[in-house]
Amino acid sequence: MYFKQFYDQKLSQTSYMVACQQTKEAIIIDPKRVLDEYKETADAEGFKITQATETHIHADFASGLRDAARVFGAKLYVSDEGDENWKYQNVPEETVFLKEGDTIKVGKVELSVIHTPGHTPESISFVLTDRGGGSEEPMGIFTGDFLFVGDIGRPDLLEEAANMEGTTEEGANAMFDSLKKLDNYPDFLQVWPGHGAGSACGKSLGAVPLSALGYEKKNNWVFKYEDKEAFINELTSDQPEPPSYFAQMKKVNQEGLPEFKMRKIDVGTPEVLPGQLFDLRSKEEFKEGFKKGAINIPYNRKFLQFAGWCINYDEPMTVIADPDLSETLQKDFASIGFDNLQLIVPSDQAEQYFNDSYKNIAPEDFTENAEDKSVLDVRSTAEYKEGNLNQAEHVHFGQLQDKEIPFDKEEEIYIHCQTGVRSAIAMSVLKARGFDNIINIEKGYAGIKEALR
Known part of the structure; x- marks a missing residue:
């Protein structure tokens, strides 16, 4: 055998x-x-x-x-x-x-x-x-x-x-x-x-x-x-x-799904980008400049686990990524049933689309008068139950596209997860929804706890 x-x-x-x-x-x-x-x-x-x-x-x-x-x-x-x-x-x-x-x-x-x-x-x-x-x-x-x-x-x-x-x-x-x-x-x-x-x-x-x-x-x-x-x-x-x-x-x-077959995906920088836009650069690069409406899911081993929260199966997709990833991305998306990748914008040619950015704050700076700040915790429910900031509202990062956000769009809001990875994704989603006055807390809840010691 x-x-x-x-x-x-x-x-x-x-x-x-x-x-x-x-x-x-x-x-x-x-x-x-x-x-x-x-x-x-x-x-x-x-x-x-x-x-x-x-x-x-x-x-x-x-x-x-x-x-x-x-x-x-x-x-x-x-x-x-x-x-x-x-x-x-x-x-x-x-x-x-x-x-x-x-x-x-x-x-x-x-x-x-x-x-x-x-x-x-x-x-x-x-x-x-x-x-x-x-x-x-x-x-x-x-x-x-x-x-x-x-x-x-x-x-x-x-x-x-x-x-x-x-x-x-x-x-x-x-x-x-x-x-x-x-x-x-x-x-x-x-x-x-x-x-x-x-x-x-x-x-x-x-x-x-x-x-x-x-x-x-x-x-x-x-x-x-x-x-x-x-x-x-x-x-x-x-x-x-x-x-x-x-x-x-x-x-x-x-x-059932159609048979999976590799396709030639368009690569370029057209004036209009088709469908939903995923930006696969690192959170550090994305923070400095991005196209508003793009969802930032860095391409790493957790890519599919995070991307699966955000994909709209009824729309085609554009990604900002390395064109050499074309076949790998098609296989990745196929593994969660998505076959409609239409365009790859090379990362080194994407700056022409950028019209937004966001700020980070160190946990040590956030904890000064933290009780007076509006906070959105985007961790899992289990993590939130284990410990949280008293003033924090909670919405799982993967549900931010669909759930009501418990703040006004004009309000200054501080966003955190556990270590800073998921909150970066959350920042892109909230920006896409029109929340412009938001600040990402570096190192997340772990960093906040350390700063409060």
């Missing part, structure tokens, strides 16, 4: 390839939309990707399931659990719909299906047994967004991101029951989750890429609860705010 884990750091997302080395057949599990890595691995190892499957309809990235059928000719296997609201649409006729107890055979490797609802109603997990290796015992379980290292999948995404009322409590109840199914499996069973630290699909995911069921039973908080009500209360409290693009992902992953 062959096994490989693929980890996308930008999305904190994990996918897998399993192959039978005797028959050279391979399956990919929870594939992301850009399939290059799977093809490269299969070609290098001499495998043919004959099958593809996923654990559930994903909310945090664009699935590559249907593209696996188009590109590799792979046969698809998808969940048939859950009600009519959670059925896959627009999949090939030969797609196999799975129920608990079904088995996928990849040569002499078997994946047995168990229904593990809670994160979503249709969620399934796959228990792997290497029959070709002579084993009668299962080796591991692909848990998707059911069980993570150190955590469990959140049950509130359907309600928070897709506005499906009442689904949080239903999901939490189902999750408690799904956990009990793991009592039937040995402690040596490896746990292969769908996400790692940084994902918004749970609240305390571990950074270790895999685990063992016995280890999780001793160390993962979710196994400490025998009382269902206490478990539900803990599971549903203090979950991070889900990025706004999650609702879009649920829709497109259920219905």
Whole structure:
């Protein structure tokens, strides 16, 4: 048997390839939309990707399931659990719909299906047994967004991101029951989750890429609860705010997306810039001069996690960036279901558009008469609850485009996050909304606390 884990750091997302080395057949599990890595691995190892499957309809990235059928000719296997609201649409006729107890055979490797609802109603997990290796015992379980290292999948995404009322409590109840199914499996069973630290699909995911069921039973908080009500209360409290693009992902992953294909993106400096404008320069460069209306999301490893809060899927996009990033940006945006990048304005030619700037203030200067200043805290709710300035109003940075801002536009407002990264994004969003009298607090709440000592 062959096994490989693929980890996308930008999305904190994990996918897998399993192959039978005797028959050279391979399956990919929870594939992301850009399939290059799977093809490269299969070609290098001499495998043919004959099958593809996923654990559930994903909310945090664009699935590559249907593209696996188009590109590799792979046969698809998808969940048939859950009600009519959670059925896959627009999949090939030969797609196999799975129920608990079904088995996928990849040569002499078997994946047995168990229904593990809670994160979503249709969620399934796959228990792997290497029959070709002579084993009668299962080796591991692909848990998707059911069980993570150190955590469990959140049950509130359907309600928070897709506005499906009442689904949080239903999901939490189902999750408690799904956990009990793991009592039937040995402690040596490896746990292969769908996400790692940084994902918004749970609240305390571990950074270790895999685990063992016995280890999780001793160390993962979710196994400490025998009382269902206490478990539900803990599971549903203090979950991070889900990025706004999650609702879009649920829709497109259920219905399907066009095949991803690389395009030639226009590069230039036209008089009119099409659609929404993202400025990918550093916050330090942006602060000194920018086009009002541009959203500043620096291009780094957290780019997608931040950009997903701000993208309008109904508009084309212009970016201010290095044109050499064209292919990388297309792949990045494709991974969250956005295929409408229209123009790249080279960073070193963008100054002609700049008509605005903003100010920073050192935390030591801010703390002088701080109680008399209007403050907007743009951290997460959990961070805000852990400690905040008494006079601060709170709006999560990712919700500034849509939520009412609790200040007048003419009022002088001081903006902060935890360390100064998200507040810089917030400054660009607020500027775009017409808040011109705003000042960014360097080093954020951490700097303020240090200055107050």
